[in-house]
Amino acid sequence: MKRNLTLFTAAMLALALFFALCTGKLYAKSVGSFAEEKRVYLTFDDGPSDRVTPLVLDILKEENVPATFFVVGSQAVSRPYLLKRIVEEGHSIAIHCYDHTYRTIYGSRDALLSDIRRCQSLIASVTGISPSLYRFPGGSFHVREELKQAVKDAGYKAVDWNASCRDEEIKNATPEQLFDAAKATSYDRNRIVLLCHDSTNHTNTAKALPQIIAYYRSRGYAFGKL
Numbered sequence: 001m002k003r004n005l006t007l008f009t010a011a012m013l014a015l016a017l018f019f020a021l022c023t024g025k026l027y028a029k030s031v032g033s034f035a036e037e038k039r040v041y042l043t044f045d046d047g048p049s050d051r052v053t054p055l056v057l058d059i060l061k062e063e064n065v066p067a068t069f070f071v072v073g074s075q076a077v078s079r080p081y082l083l084k085r086i087v088e089e090g091h092s093i094a095i096h097c098y099d100h101t102y103r104t105i106y107g108s109r110d111a112l113l114s115d116i117r118r119c120q121s122l123i124a125s126v127t128g129i130s131p132s133l134y135r136f137p138g139g140s141f142h143v144r145e146e147l148k149q150a151v152k153d154a155g156y157k158a159v160d161w162n163a164s165c166r167d168e169e170i171k172n173a174t175p176e177q178l179f180d181a182a183k184a185t186s187y188d189r190n191r192i193v194l195l196c197h198d199s200t201n202h203t204n205t206a207k208a209l210p211q212i213i214a215y216y217r218s219r220g221y222a223f224g225k226l
């Protein structure tokens with residue numbers, strides 16, 4: 001009887017220990033996943049271009065990574081096939097501008113809004129998607145407050161970036177330099193919005209992309225689209 005009781009107590013203790021371990025593990029897992037939710041958004045401005053956009057799309061497809069394309073209407077109007085491909089392959093398509101001329105678009109509230117709407121309706125006519133996601137050419141950092149407010153009031157959601165491969169800044173940058181810049185400007189933030197360009201002179205951005213993707217992957221980031 002005494003032996004049975006000891007066995008019973010031992011079994012109960014083992015069971016309690018097992019449950020404690022399971023609960024602890026689950027708790028650690030839920031806390032861990034919450035704390036470590038790291039996401040990177042690859043964004044491509046100023047395209048589409050026949051030379052670079054297809055290269056970028058090929059790599060994204062191979063890597064199974066989504067991205068966001070802020071397109072320029074004057075580039076897109078003769079390349080509807082690229083807008084369609086962006087959408088068909090599951091990426092986000094968003095408004096950058098119709099005409100990438102700061103002097104014209106930032107001249108007035110009406111000029112800016114009509115440029116945005118022109119790009120939006122071009123995207124809608126080609127893809128059936130009418131995006132409200134928008135990126136100010138050059139970023140919102142230098143844009144007058146009244147213009148930012150007007151864009152917001154018109155229902156557009158402006159998104160800047162907090163990291164960059166600096167492909168518009170470093171002249172004739174090598175893929176290695178672009179990768180280094182992406183890495184250096186990311187600072188291991190939990191939410192990274194990386195600025196890249198898929199306009200025609202940025203073949204090296206496409207070449208740097210596999211390395212950039214591998215880097216974020218190795219740091220535990222998931223890839224998202226805006």
Ligand SMILES: [Zn+2]
Nearest residue numbers: 045046137138
């Ligand atoms: Zn731009």
